[in-house]
Amino acid sequence: MALEPLFLDSGLAYSQSVQFLRSVQPYLPAVLVGAWVLSCLYSVFLHPLRNIPGPYLAKFTEAWRTYKYARGKWHEDILTLHRKYDFMFFHSIDTTEHAFLRKRVSAAFSMSTVLSLEPEIQEVQDAVWAQLDNAAHNGRQVDMHEWASYFAFDVVGKLALGAPIGFVKQATDVMDIIKSIHIGFYQMGNVGYIPGQMLWVYNPITQFIQSLLSSDFAKFHMWNREQLAKRLAEPAEERATRKRDMLDHFISMKEPDGSPATQGSILIEGGNIIGAGADTTSIGIRTVLAQLVLHQEDYLRVQKEVDQAYAQRTAEDAGKRLQYLATEKLPYLTACVKEALRLHPSIVWQLPREAPANGIEIAGHYVPPSATISMSPLAQNRDRGVFGPSADEWRPARWMPAQGSTDAEIKQMEKYNVTFGYGPRVCVGKNLATVEIYKFIADFVHRYNARFGNPYRPYVVKSQWFSYQADMFLQLELRDTVSKQA
Numbered sequence: 001m002a003l004e005p006l007f008l009d010s011g012l013a014y015s016q017s018v019q020f021l022r023s024v025q026p027y028l029p030a031v032l033v034g035a036w037v038l039s040c041l042y043s044v045f046l047h048p049l050r051n052i053p054g055p056y057l058a059k060f061t062e063a064w065r066t067y068k069y070a071r072g073k074w075h076e077d078i079l080t081l082h083r084k085y086d087f088m089f090f091h092s093i094d095t096t097e098h099a100f101l102r103k104r105v106s107a108a109f110s111m112s113t114v115l116s117l118e119p120e121i122q123e124v125q126d127a128v129w130a131q132l133d134n135a136a137h138n139g140r141q142v143d144m145h146e147w148a149s150y151f152a153f154d155v156v157g158k159l160a161l162g163a164p165i166g167f168v169k170q171a172t173d174v175m176d177i178i179k180s181i182h183i184g185f186y187q188m189g190n191v192g193y194i195p196g197q198m199l200w201v202y203n204p205i206t207q208f209i210q211s212l213l214s215s216d217f218a219k220f221h222m223w224n225r226e227q228l229a230k231r232l233a234e235p236a237e238e239r240a241t242r243k244r245d246m247l248d249h250f251i252s253m254k255e256p257d258g259s260p261a262t263q264g265s266i267l268i269e270g271g272n273i274i275g276a277g278a279d280t281t282s283i284g285i286r287t288v289l290a291q292l293v294l295h296q297e298d299y300l301r302v303q304k305e306v307d308q309a310y311a312q313r314t315a316e317d318a319g320k321r322l323q324y325l326a327t328e329k330l331p332y333l334t335a336c337v338k339e340a341l342r343l344h345p346s347i348v349w350q351l352p353r354e355a356p357a358n359g360i361e362i363a364g365h366y367v368p369p370s371a372t373i374s375m376s377p378l379a380q381n382r383d384r385g386v387f388g389p390s391a392d393e394w395r396p397a398r399w400m401p402a403q404g405s406t407d408a409e410i411k412q413m414e415k416y417n418v419t420f421g422y423g424p425r426v427c428v429g430k431n432l433a434t435v436e437i438y439k440f441i442a443d444f445v446h447r448y449n450a451r452f453g454n455p456y457r458p459y460v461v462k463s464q465w466f467s468y469q470a471d472m473f474l475q476l477e478l479r480d481t482v483s484k485q486a
């Protein structure tokens with residue numbers, strides 16, 4: 001390939017530069033190959049982490065990891081690697097900026113805020129039931145890849161962006177938001193961990209081309225801004241009589257200098273939630289549902305528990321849906337939720353951390369300062385040292401005191417179950433996700449009997465940072481008890 005300048009200039013300097021480039025051009029390939037060989041030699045013989053066991057090719061090039069990521073089968077690859085090399089570690093650090101950002105949103109994610117918004121979550125859930133009831137009446141199969149996503153995306157819209165985006169009502173991926181987020185995660189997941197690589201994706205030229213191709217996402221940004229503008233313009237008397245939601249919490253945040261949060265900061269928090277809190281939760285819902293539908297005896301046992309809880313509602317709660325605080329007391333539902341989320345955590349790629357300033361010794365290996373070390377929640381959650389020889393198996397009873405495990409064993413498993421991460425960066429939305437999952441599953445099994453549309457291929461799993469289930473078709477039967485109650 002000839003090296004020709006893109007912009008013409010005149011004079012001696014220009015012709016000298018061209019001459020220089022022409023003179024070095026024949027040596028460039030050799031220089032690049034030489035640099036690569038040197039870096040390989042350094043990795044194999046001198047790098048401080050050279051003795052850590054792992055695939056040989058990965059010592060030489062990050063392309064090995066990119067290739068594996070791009071296949072979308074990391075949920076299988078990571079387990080194979082851990083079984084082979086039996087090595088895992090992680091360590092967490094915190095930074096002042098992260099601590100500040102985290103503290104200023106903590107009230108928005110507290111359990112009391114989430115529970116105060118339970119009726120709003122229920123409203124979205126009831127809209128889902130209306131759609132699924134309809135499908136059940138007509139004998140139509142439902143794809144839970146879609147419906148769990150529509151539910152979770154509308155919940156974050158309603159609670160944190162100012163209004164439900166309309167997925168459930170319109171029964172579609174409005175403005176292609178879900179599709180665009182998945183494309184974004186695929187791109188970031190595959191190249192985002194390599195310094196500088198995201199420039200191929202996020203530079204003004206590709207961004208411009210992308211905006212032409214998916215103007216829908218630009219529409220979503222516009223919609224998001226409009227909701228915020230509406231909220232900011234809301235008369236004070238109206239605000240005083242309305243329930244405070246997550247968006248209100250974000251609006252009342254402060255910047256580090258004590259000034260009110262800028263619109264940019266508020267929009268970023270909303271963006272974080274839609275990126276981090278919708279897919280993860282819908283995967284969690286599908287994970288629990290999938291295990292229950294696969295194990296019908298467990299489905300029936302949870303159903304019986306929920307039916308009883310419905311029957312025992314107080315006179316004050318009669319006619320209302322089961323509240324989260326009642327569902328979290330149901331022992332078998334709780335065991336099934338914990339076990340399903342352990343076996344299939346929504347995020348299966350590595351959670352990165354920096355080694356501390358003095359380095360750290362882990363499992364006999366010295367890790368130098370600032371090295372990035374990371375661990376997949378999936379691999380950790382299958383650690384036989386913690387979960388025993390049945391670590392890969394579905395065994396909800398392991399979470400039940402005096403039935404499957406002792407109290408001390410359960411405490412130990414809770415500590416090392418990292419579905420929601422670990423340490424100062426542990427998932428900030430865990431309360432919201434937990435409430436959504438318990439409520440959704442409890443009402444679902446109370447309302448329907450369910451079978452896979454295709455028992456020979458119940459669903460497929462794809463990994464792209466998240467590990468999500470697709471083509472999860474269910475045949476639903478509306479239960480008599482519910483049609484009578486309706």
Ligand code: HEM
Pocket residue numbers: 102156272273276277278280281284345346347351352377418419420421422423424425426427428429430432433
């Ligand atoms: C089943 C559902 C969910 C799962 C499995 C999950 C999992 C995780 C994990 C593994 C992390 C990284 C933690 C670490 O590095 O140690 C994380 C971080 C985060 N999650 Fe979640 N998440 C879920 C739901 C949510 C929801 C509903 C929200 C918000 C509404 C949310 C917002 C966030 C945010 C903002 C972070 C970054 C926290 C930080 O860096 O301080 N997540 N989540």
